[in-house]
């Protein structure tokens with residue numbers, strides 16, 4: 298069967314034919330290729346097409362698909378059982394590694410998804426402070442827990458309004474939404490003294506890549522301290538990607554709590570939240586803030602995570618290679634925009650980058666909302682026709698892995714440059 302046939306079967310039994318909305322290609326049109334396998338920097342479709350992959354499982358893959366160490370670790374683990382529902386040594390080893398690689402994390406809890414990690418961290422902040430309000434930023438995504446499915450209300454730092462049916466207004470009445478990179482808006486939101494936490498993507502990746510403005514993260518740290526709110530870094534995407542110790546290492550900021558996902562489990566189903574011991578000891582069964590999970594710390598995800606973290610822990614070349622290759626790809630794309638006379642910009646932090654069309658800079662959601670999504674859809678389809686799989690949304694990031702060698706990057710860049718020139722014609 299081909300992708301169209303698989304998609305017809307899928308849509309008959311799954312919402313949108315997918316298990317996560319963005320995969321349905323609604324933003325870019327057409328039928329999503331169904332993937333038979335993946336290896337290194339490549340996806341292999343059910344039709345046998347090899348595509349250079351920049352989805353990289355939405356950033357979860359840092360060494361490339363089917364990394365030899367991860368495959369061996371999972372293969373060795375699975376024969377001993379998939380889930381014990383009881384403590385196992387691997388959970389301890391991965392927790393110790395996380396606390397070593399992310400020094401602000403003194404105590405950590407493994408969960409099954411980034412959504413669980415951020416949901417739990419927010420509950421912990423509320424439990425620890427006795428305050429109900431959380432502050433988030435417009436354009437930042439923290440998974441699909443009710444409290445985060447919120448859009449800015451009318452006016453500045455007002456309470457949020459649900460951005461999904463099924464989310465009660467009451468649930469988001471305690472979520473304040475403010476503008477990314479706007480410290481004045483944050484100060485206004487914190488002034489009432491009722492805020493439990495500020496949760497932020499320290500490098501925004503869910504409105505496309507939007508770096509923190511100079512002083513923004515420092516300002517968040519100071520404002521949270523001044524107003525008795527906790528600072529939560531949602532590093533589900535940036536963790537172990539923009540630096541070995543994540544954005545907090547890259548920018549030198551110490552959050553109170555950190556959420557991790559994706560790379561922490563080497564592309565398997567696990568995530569984590571952790572931070573100051575005095576806070577994490579409030580989590581059940583040490584403390585009263587409840588959180589649990591049947592498959593939390595399962596040996597398969599732990600094996601994949603351990604294999605990945607043990608590798609990147611000693612890999613001195615990884616982050617310099619990712620930085621160099623990301624910079625080279627950015628340059629080639631920026632040159633193409635200029636040569637083709639196409640209005641756009643490329644924004645990058647380390648091994649995550651976004652090409653924005655129709656705007657010359659994106660510093661917040663208001664900027665991102667103005668981008669030319671039609672141009673992106675045309676660019677996306679031309680790239681796919683040429684053999685490059687981009688994330689199927691203008692509001693996502695391209696993710697490089699260690700398997701995106703200089704040769705792969707230049708081959709992909711040739712295809713993407715042609716796609717950009719195609720916009721000009």
Ligand code: KE4
Nearest residue numbers: 317355410411412438439440503531533534
């Ligand atoms: P999950 O629940 O999808 O594992 O993680 C939620 C999450 C939390 N925080 C950040 C910063 C995230 O980027 C995510 C999930 N990222 C999206 C991609 N932008 C996942 C892709 C998808 O939804 O299919």
